[in-house]
Amino acid sequence: xxxxxxxxxxxxxxxxxxxxxxxxxxxxxxxxxxxxxxxxxxxxxxxxxxxxxxxxxxxxxxxxxxxxxxxxxxxxxxxxxxxxxxxxxxxxxxxxxxxxxxxxxxxxxxxxxxxxxxxxxxxxxxxxxxxxxxxxxxxxxxxxxxxxxxxxxxxxxxxxxxxxxxxxxxxxxxxxxxxxxxxxxxxxxxxxxxxxxxxxxxxxxxxxxxxxxxxxxxxxxxxxxxxxxxxxxxxxxxxxx
Amino acid sequence: xxxxxxxxxxxxxxxxxxxxxxxxxxxxxxxxxxxxxxxxxxxxxxxxxxxxxxxxxxxxxxxxxxxxxxxxxxx
Numbered sequence: 047x048x049x050x051x052x053x054x055x056x057x058x059x060x061x062x063x064x065x066x067x068x069x070x071x072x073x074x075x076x077x078x079x080x081x082x083x084x085x086x087x088x089x090x091x092x093x094x095x096x097x098x099x100x101x102x103x104x105x106x107x108x109x110x111x112x113x114x115x116x117x118x119x120x121x122x123x124x125x126x127x128x129x130x131x132x133x134x135x136x137x138x139x140x141x142x143x144x145x146x147x148x149x150x151x152x153x154x155x156x157x158x159x160x161x162x163x164x165x166x167x168x169x170x171x172x173x174x175x176x177x178x179x180x181x182x183x184x185x186x187x188x189x190x191x192x193x194x195x196x197x198x199x200x201x202x203x204x205x206x207x208x209x210x211x212x213x214x215x216x217x218x219x220x221x222x223x224x225x226x227x228x229x230x231x232x233x234x235x236x237x238x239x240x241x242x243x244x245x246x247x248x249x250x251x252x253x254x255x256x257x258x259x260x261x262x263x264x265x266x267x268x269x270x271x272x273x274x275x276x277x278x279x280x281x282x283x284x285x286x287x
Numbered sequence: 288x289x290x291x292x293x294x295x296x297x298x299x300x301x302x303x304x305x306x307x308x309x310x311x312x313x314x315x316x317x318x319x320x321x322x323x324x325x326x327x328x329x330x331x332x333x334x335x336x337x338x339x340x341x342x343x344x345x346x347x348x349x350x351x352x353x354x355x356x357x358x359x360x361x362x
Contacts, residue, residue: 047360212346219349222356270342 049229050222052155070151074135077142077151079136106134110272117276121283126238130278131287132161133272140264142220144257153221162214165275173282184285213274220267224260228253300354308348315340320337 054066088099089107096104124128134154143150151157173181185202188196202219219285231249241247280286319337323330 077322116338206318212350215350215353216342219353220345223349223352266342270339272341 047226047229049149049225052154068156069149070157073142073149074139074151074157077135077138079129079274080138080142082171085134092224096273102139113245113273115277117273118280119284122276123228123280125279129272129275132165132275133268136161137265138266140217140221143262144264150225153219153225155218156208158214158218159210161271162210165278166210169275169282170201172279176283177285181282181285184281199263209278213271217271220263224256224263228260231256294362298355298358301351301358304354305348308345308351311344311347313345325337329333 055072056067058065058067066133070099084099085103089103091097091100093100095198107130110133111126113128114126139152139157139237140150142148143153185199185206187198187202190198201285215247231253233248235246235253315337318342319333322333326333
């Protein structure tokens with residue numbers, strides 16, 4: 047479990063505040079640098095028939111733009127840069143966690159919860175800004191008989207407030223569980239394959255296959271985080287209850 | 288009885304929640320295959336929604352795994 051240990055690389059303590067530059071902060075900066083490098087440098091080319099990097103940048107842009115267009119509609123255009131940055135950050139943070147000897151910054155609940163809380167508060171503020179107090183009618187679903195209201199409204203409110211928790215825990219638990227399992231099977235390689243036994247090949251095959259699966263999960267969790275953000279934004283902008 | 292024993296038993300019990308995750312994921316992909324075989328033209332669109340459903344079903348199972356990990360390593 048010490049692969050999840052936070053190391054302070056540049057200690058910086060201001061009174062009781064710990065503002066050190068940690069390994070988690072470094073790898074998050076690397077994720078941001080990768081996203082910036084990809085979109086600014088590789089996406090700068092304007093050839094009509096794109097090369098590989100330009101095609102990658104354009105297809106990522108198109109993918110997220112289609113996601114925002116389909117799930118939020120035209121009112122979601124101002125929020126597209128944020129959603130695109132969110133998608134790129136989560137994707138690169140997850141993928142960099144798969145690099146050997148690197149650190150998975152999204153394997154800490156504080157990172158994912160900060161992201162999810164920011165999105166939740168932002169979406170709620172957007173909802174109130176767009177609809178005023180009428181936004182509270184979001185918790186009162188249509189077509190529900192009056193005697194059912196005292197049960198339905200608290201359920202709706204609770205399920206709304208559980209959104210940042212489920213959003214953050216989904217990403218965090220997936221990344222954490224994946225890395226723990228990888229470490230576990232890697233340990234089996236040593237213990238089964240020690241000295242003269244060839245049984246160590248089995249956990250090795252499992253680690254290879256599971257690494258591939260973890261890379262797929264890294265991409266998928268980035269996609270799911272982003273599309274759920276789009277859906278919550280859609281709930282706030284066009285209250286479709 | 289040592290309180291630490293309760294933690295380990297609790298961690299084991301909490302991991303049973305992953306059975307529900309397995310059932311849910313099988314359900315989702317079974318329905319996806321059903322739909323894809325009936326209407327292969329929209330299989331790509333269906334796949335996107337199937338991935339979203341898979342992640343949501345997996346999340347619920349992982350909440351149980353989270354309780355298990357919490358019991359083992361945090362509390």
